[in-house]
Amino acid sequence: MGDTGRRSSVPRQEPTPMPRLALYALAVCVLSVAAAVVSFVQGSWLGIVWVLLAGLTSNMTWYYVRRARAGRDGSVTG
Numbered sequence: 001m002g003d004t005g006r007r008s009s010v011p012r013q014e015p016t017p018m019p020r021l022a023l024y025a026l027a028v029c030v031l032s033v034a035a036a037v038v039s040f041v042q043g044s045w046l047g048i049v050w051v052l053l054a055g056l057t058s059n060m061t062w063y064y065v066r067r068a069r070a071g072r073d074g075s076v077t078g
Contacts (some may be wrong), residue, residue: 018068032050
């Protein structure tokens with residue numbers, strides 16, 4: 001009912017930081033989305049290139065995050 005002061009025998013797992021390449025890819029993704037919005041607002045079709053770049057960097061971000069998570073968990077594939 002009350003707190004007995006005992007600590008759990010299961011250690012808490014602290015979240016690990018995102019890999020550096022994933023952060024860079026995420027930053028490029030956000031900047032390319034902003035560039036696409038500005039480009040389309042100005043009436044330029046060059047925004048299509050920015051949208052494609054945003055899609056590519058978004059996939060890169062997920063790849064690097066999943067690769068770091070798989071490496072941290074100890075599973076090696078391929």
